[in-house]
Amino acid sequence: MSTRTTDPAWLLVTRREVVSRITDKSFLIGTVLMVTMLVGFIGFTAWQDEKTDEVTLGATPDSVAMATAVADGASEVGDKVDVTLVELDDEAAAEQALEEDEVDAWLHPVADGWELTSESSEQESLTAVVEAVVRQQVLTENAADAGTTVEELEAGSAVSTAFLRGDAEKAAVAQAVGFVFVFLFYIAALIFGMQLASSVIEEKQSRIVEIIAAAIPLRHLLAGKVLGNTALAMIQLLVYLAVGLVGLSFTPYKSYVPALSGPTAWFVGFFLAGFIALACLWAVAGSLASRTEDLQATSTPLTMLMLAMFFGGVSLDGRGQVIASFVPPVSAVVMPKRILAGGVEWWEPLVALGLLAVFAAVTVWVGERLYRRALLQTGGRVSLRQAWSAAE
Template sequence: MTPVDRVGDRAAFRPGGHGLLWVVARREMAVKLRDRAFIVSGVVMLVLIAAALVVPALLAGGPDRVAVLDAPTAAVVEATGADAVSTPSEADATEAVRSGDVDAAVLPDSSSPTGLRVVALESVSSVLVLGVSEASPVELLAPADADPLVSVFAPLAFGILFMTTSLLFGLSIAQSVVEEKQTRVVEILVAAVPVRTLLAGKVLGAAILAIAQTAVLAAAALGGLSLTGRADALPAELLPSLAAAVGWYVPFFVAGFLLLAGLWAVAGALVSRIEDLGSTTTPVQLLVMLPFFATVFVNTPGPALTTLSFVPFSAPVAMPVRMVLEGGVPVWQPVVALALLVGCAAAVVLVAARLYEGSLLRTGGTTSVGQAWRRR
C-alpha cells in the first residue's frame, strides 16, 4: 500500500501537501478558463444583467408628468426632464396625483426655504426632488410599507446568483471527476496526489472561480445602476440594510458553496461515464434549487422566512433576503445562522471525503453510497 492509498493517515498532510493542493486548484482553474461553455455562460450572465438594467429604463414610458400651478414652477420642473401639467388649484393637483393622472405635483409652500414642496403617492423620483431643490419637503400621500420592487427583486437577485453559481461550478466539479475516471487519468493523479488533497484542490479551484465570477457580476450590476442612474431611485433608508445583506452574503455564499461542492464531487465519483451523471447529480441539484424557490415564494417577512434563514441549505439566500426586507435583523441571528451553516458544511465535507475516497477508483458502473462508504 502506497502512502497516497492510506486514508486518514498523515500522508495527506506531509510537507509539500499545501503545494500539491494549490497545483490541483490551479489545474482546475486553468481547465475551466479554457472551457468555451464557461466563457459563454459568463458573457450571457453579464448580458442578462445589462438587459435587466437597460430594458426597464426603455419601457419606463417616457418622462414623469408633474402637476404645477404656474409658469415659473413649470420651468423648474421641465428643467429636470419631466413634463409639466398645468392644474388650476392645489386640490386639483393633489387629486391628479391620487388618481394617477400625474406622477407628482410641485406646489407652493410658504414654510419651505425654496417656497415649493413635492407631493407624490407612494414614491417620488430623486431626480425631480434634486432638480426642484434638496431643501424642498416631500409629502407621500400613501407611503408603501415596503417597496414592492425590492420585495420581488431581493429574493430573485440573491437566489438566482447562488443557484446559477452553485449549479455552474458544481456541475463542473462533477464532470471533471467523472471525465478523469472515464479516461483513467485519475489513476495517474492519485499516484502522485493524496485523494483528499485532490478533492480539496478541485473544490478550492472551483470556489476561487465562483467567488471571482460573483464579484465581477456584482461589480457589473453596481456599475450599471450608477451609469443608468437607477441607484438614485433606491430609498435612502434601504441602503444600510442592502449593504449589510451584501456583506453577509459573501461568507454565507462561501460556506454554502463548500457545503455543496463536496456533494458534487461525490456525485461525479459514484459514476464511471458522463452519460450516468444525471442519476447522481439530481439530488444535489434539488438541494441547490429548493432554497431558491423557497425564498421566491416566501418573500415577505414572517416565521417562514425566519426559519429558512437558519436552515443550512437555505440560509445563504434566506438570511441576506431577510436583511433587505426587514432592515433590522439582530447581529446574533446571522452569526448563529452562519455558525450552523459552517458546522453543517464541515460535517458534509468530511462525509463527502470518505465517499469520494471510496468511489473514485471504482469503474465499470455506478457505485452505491453504501459501497463507497465501506471503501471495499
Template sequence: MTTPLTTSSTLATTADGTGDDGTRGAWLLVAQREIVTRAMNKAFAIGLVVSLVVIAALAAFFTWQSSRVDTYAVAVAGTDATAVASVTAAAELAATEDAGTEIDLLEVTDDDAARAALSGGEADVWLHPGDDGWVLVGEREPDGVVSRLLGTAVEQQVLAANAEAAGTTVAELSAGAELTTEALDPEAMGDQALFFASFALAFLFFAGAITSGSMIASSVVEEKQSRLVEIIATAVPLRQLLAGKIIGSSVIAVGQNLLFAGVGLAAVAASPISIALPALSTSLIWFVVFFAVGFLALAALYAVAGALASRAEDLQYTSTPMTMLVMGVYFLTFTASGSFLTVLSYVPVANVVAMPVRVLSGDASWWEPVLSLAGLAAFAVLALLVSERAFRGALMQTGGRISWKQALRSER
C-alpha cells in the same frame, strides 16, 4: 482529456519545505490547476461573457422600461366644458404621480368627430357624458391607469359642480377625509422589486452551484476514467486532492457570482429603485458569504458524485441528488414568503438564498444571519468530513457505479 497534475518528483521539488514527504502543500497546486484550467477553458470564458452581456442587457431593458412614458390622447367634444376640465385635471394628476403616463387633450367638434378620431387612431379613448354618469370609450378595453386618472378627475369636477349648486365647497364637503401615507422604512423595497431581487439571488445560487459543481464532478470522473488519478495519487494524498479541487472550484464560483452581482448593482444604481441600493448591497454581501460557506459543502458532494462514477456516462446518475437539491433551493427560495421563508432561512443550503432575502426585506434581526451562518458552517464541516471519507473510498474503485454505502465502507 484532463492533463496530468505533476509527477511525484516534480511535486516534491515544488512543495519543498512544506513537509517531510513534500506533499503537505499539494492542495494548493491542485487548487491553482483547477482555477487555471477553468479560466483558460474557452467554453467557460465565452459562457461567462455571454452571461454578463445578458445581465447587462436585461438590466438596461428594465431600466428603459421603467423610465418609459406612454402617451394617451383623449378625445372630447370641445363644447363639453366638464369633459375638457376633467382631461386637463387628469393630465395634471399623471404628471404629479409620475406614473409613466401622459394624457393629451384632443378637442373635436362633436360626438361623431370623436368616434372618427377614435376609429382613425388619432385618439386612444373618448370621454363623454352618458345617461347615468360618464363613459370612457376605446377600440378595446381602455388602459387601467388612464381609466383611474380620468375617473378621479371626472369625480373631482362633478363633485365641485354639485358643491357649487348646493351652496358649499369641495373643501367643506371633504374636510377630514384626506389620507396621507408614510413609510417606517423609506428605503425598503416594494413587493415587486423584492420579488425580482429574490429571483436574482436564487438564480445566482443556481448558476454558481450547478456550473461549478458540475465542473468539479466532471474533472474527477475524467481523471478516474483515464486512470490518471492513479498517477496523481502517487504524488498527492487523496485528502489534499479533494481539498484542492474544492477550493479551486469555490474560488471560481464565488468570483463568478461577484462579477454577476457587480453588474447587477451597477444596473440598480441607474434604475428607479436606486434608493434601495444600500439594503441590496448589504443583502449581496451576506449572500456572497453564505454562498462561499455553502458551496464548500456542495463542492465536496459533487466531488464524491464524480468519484462514485466510473465513466462520464454515470455522472448524470450519481450527481442527480445534488442537482435536485440545488433546483429545490432555487424554486423554493424565490417563491417562499412569510413563515415558510423564515424556516428556510435556517435550513442549511436553502439559507444561502433565504436569509439574504430576509435581510433585504428588513424582516431579519441583526443576530439572525449570524446564527444561520453558524448552522450552515456546521453543516459544511459535516458534509466535508463525510464526503472526504466517501471520496477516498470511491475514487480508486472501477468497474461500474459505486454507492455511497460502498464508498463509506471502503478504506484507503
C-alpha cells in the same frame, strides 16, 4: 538543472482548475453575456422609469370639457403620463380616428357615467388618469349640487398603508434584490456543480485519476477541485454584484445602494459557505458514477435539494422563513433575504452563518470519505452504502 515546486498538491490542482476554466472561451463568453444581460436589464428598467407615456385622447363636443380636465390634471395623477387632447366632430369621426390610430382612446358620456373606448387594447396609463380625474370632477360637481365639498364627503374615508419596517418602495427593492440573490446562488451551484461532477467522471472514465492518485492523495485532488470551482464561482459572483450595484446607482433607486451594501456582503459570506458544501456533494455525485450517463441518477438527490433551496428562498415567508433561515443549506439563500427585509437581530446572521459553516465542514468530511472510496471503483455505478463501507 531541474527545479521542483514546493507547493502542496491541493494548491496545484486548484491552480489548474482556475487557469483551465478562466481561459476557456465558453466560460468567458458566458460571463460576458450574463454581464451584458444584467446591464441591459438595469438600463431598460431605468429607461422605463424615466420614460413619459405620451397618449392622445379624443373628445366629441359633449365631452370636451371633461377631456380638457383630464389633459390638464394628468400630471397630478401620473407624472409620467402626457395626455394630448384631440377634438372630434361626432361619434363617427371618433370611431374613424380610433381605427386609423389618430387617437389612443375616445372619452364620451354614457347613461351611467363615462366610457373610455379604445380600438382593440386598453391604454392602462390613460385609463388610470381618466378614472382618477373623472371621479374627482364628478365628485366636485355632485358636492356643489348638495351644498357641500368633496373634502367633507370624503372625511374619514382615506385608507393608508404602513410597514413595520421601512416603506413600500424599500420593501419592493428588497424583494427584487432577494430574488436576485436566490437566483445567482442557484445558477452558480448548478452550473459549476455539474461541471465539477462531469470533470470527475471524465477523469474516472479515462482512468487518468489512477495516475493522479499515484502521485497525490485523493483528498488533495478533491480539495483542489472544490476550491478551484469555488474561486471561479466567487469571481463571477463578485463581478455580477459589482455590475448590479454600480448599475443600480444610475437608476431612480440609487438611494438604496448604500443600504444594500451590507446585505450584499452577508450574501457573499453565506454564498461561500453554502457553495463549498454543495461543490463537495457534486464531486461525490461524480465519483459515484462510472459513466457520464450515470450522472443523472447520482445527482438527482442533489438537484432536488437545490430546487428546494430555490423555491424555499423565493416563496417562504413569515415564521417558515425565520425557521428556514437557520437550517443549512437553505439558510444560504433565506437569511440574506431576511437581512435585506430588515428587522433581523445582530446575532441571527452570525448564528445562521456559523451553523452553515458547521454543515459545510461536516459535508466536506463525509464527502471526502465517500469521494476517496468511490473514485477508484470502476465496475459500475456505486451506491452511497458501498462507497461508505468500501475499504481504503
